[in-house]
Amino acid sequence: MSEERKIPYKIYLEEDEMPKAWYNVRSAMKNKPAPLLNPATHQPMTAEELGGVFCSDLVAQELDNDSAFIEIPQEIREFYKMYRPSPLVRAYYLEEKLGTPAEIYYKFEGNNTSGSHKLNSAIAQAYYAKKQGLKGVTTETGAGQWGTALSMACSYFGLDCKVYMVKVSYEQKPFRREVMRVYGASVTPSPSMSTQVGKKINAEHPGTTGSLGCAISEAVEDAVTHEGYRYVLGSVLNQVLLHQSVIGLETKIALDKYGIKPDMIIGCAGGGSNLGGLISPFMGEKLRGEADYDIIAVEPASCPSFTRGKYAYDFCDTGMVCPLAKMYTLGADFIPSANHAGGLRYHGMSPVLSQLYDDGLMRAVSVEQTKVFEAAETFARVEGILPAPESSHAIRVAIDEALKCKETGEKKTIVFGLTGTGYFDLVAYEKFHNGQMSDYIPTDEELAQYASRLPKVD
Numbered sequence: 001m002s003e004e005r006k007i008p009y010k011i012y013l014e015e016d017e018m019p020k021a022w023y024n025v026r027s028a029m030k031n032k033p034a035p036l037l038n039p040a041t042h043q044p045m046t047a048e049e050l051g052g053v054f055c056s057d058l059v060a061q062e063l064d065n066d067s068a069f070i071e072i073p074q075e076i077r078e079f080y081k082m083y084r085p086s087p088l089v090r091a092y093y094l095e096e097k098l099g100t101p102a103e104i105y106y107k108f109e110g111n112n113t114s115g116s117h118k119l120n121s122a123i124a125q126a127y128y129a130k131k132q133g134l135k136g137v138t139t140e141t142g143a144g145q146w147g148t149a150l151s152m153a154c155s156y157f158g159l160d161c162k163v164y165m166v167k168v169s170y171e172q173k174p175f176r177r178e179v180m181r182v183y184g185a186s187v188t189p190s191p192s193m194s195t196q197v198g199k200k201i202n203a204e205h206p207g208t209t210g211s212l213g214c215a216i217s218e219a220v221e222d223a224v225t226h227e228g229y230r231y232v233l234g235s236v237l238n239q240v241l242l243h244q245s246v247i248g249l250e251t252k253i254a255l256d257k258y259g260i261k262p263d264m265i266i267g268c269a270g271g272g273s274n275l276g277g278l279i280s281p282f283m284g285e286k287l288r289g290e291a292d293y294d295i296i297a298v299e300p301a302s303c304p305s306f307t308r309g310k311y312a313y314d315f316c317d318t319g320m321v322c323p324l325a326k327m328y329t330l331g332a333d334f335i336p337s338a339n340h341a342g343g344l345r346y347h348g349m350s351p352v353l354s355q356l357y358d359d360g361l362m363r364a365v366s367v368e369q370t371k372v373f374e375a376a377e378t379f380a381r382v383e384g385i386l387p388a389p390e391s392s393h394a395i396r397v398a399i400d401e402a403l404k405c406k407e408t409g410e411k412k413t414i415v416f417g418l419t420g421t422g423y424f425d426l427v428a429y430e431k432f433h434n435g436q437m438s439d440y441i442p443t444d445e446e447l448a449q450y451a452s453r454l455p456k457v458d
Ligand SMILES: *Cc1c(COP(=O)(O)O)cnc(C)c1O
Pocket: 115, 116, 117, 118, 145, 146, 234, 235, 236, 268, 269, 270, 271, 272, 273, 274, 275, 344, 388, 390, 391, 419, 420, 421
């Protein structure tokens, strides 16, 4: 590291270089993502139907497949200034540790109290709810990152925030729950006895510790049965990918400043929002034939929606109250095995990314969790940041690709998304250190069972 560096360790943007509009990758897609369907009629959801569940400006964004740019309202840009631009870091120390000729960059989204990229969309969704004059919003949260981000956003705009938290996380992750309460949110363990769907699930599965799909059903029911409330979702939806495009736009501006052209862009994929946001401007170039990038989604081997799921219409939630989405899915009642600790547990994948993947415009790999935590530690020890387990899926594949370059001598430029920090995931790290972490990979028979229960839509 004695030679002079042409590229700084951290590439920051000036305030006036920050994006003023989100980029809508759907505008460049020849094959648009399939529309959401009404679960009863199997007809595309109209704006009016969606307006019963979501705020009206967000419905417009959800259905807009054509506008390339959508202005980021001034109020949201002001909030973004509290923690954006996020740094694009040249991983010099990781490169040195691996002895790779590859150049590695990561976009770090963990520099805010909620600890992840989810705040980028939470603040947008809270803003539009406020603008519509609503009292508050409801949502679900699993491990708690989305609930935390939304609590912060709601407190900023003075909105009530009701969070249904998957019961097992509510009990095992009390600290995340308390952060939400600091920001004024009410947090209910799900399944609860305060919604019809919660009561039904509790009756059918006594002692259940809940799932994301179940918490979504409860949050939706709460929103549609209370005047002045709407439901908000932290991933999967088109509007969320749109808001998250701020990640990719900043990344592109930073790279362009130094004339850097990535060969590979890697991101972890749960519901697909950070990856969708990171790749949006690059995918736009690829779709227009202006540039080519090798784009890789990384998912857990224990929840492999892209690599082993079906591309089909499915429910977004267990209670089957949400619209149907066409996506790569493992089935709405799929729950990863109990020893799965690395996050990214959602059964489906963003319809935008699903279409891009189906069209061969990106690829996907799955990784086992012990390998993910090994990569997390390698990274933490040289780059200093304690990564979230979710983010570490991307680290794993970035390291693997950099090691391939070491073998072949190729000097690839790799960019990956480092979505957040792992301070609230130390029980998972503890399991890893104590050798109590195992890799469970579902069998073909198990996956076929879940897939056989997909709704029939023609
Ligand atoms: C929620 C979360 C993810 C996964 O969600 P996506 O919608 O796939 O981006 C990844 N990393 C962190 C830190 C998260 O909190």
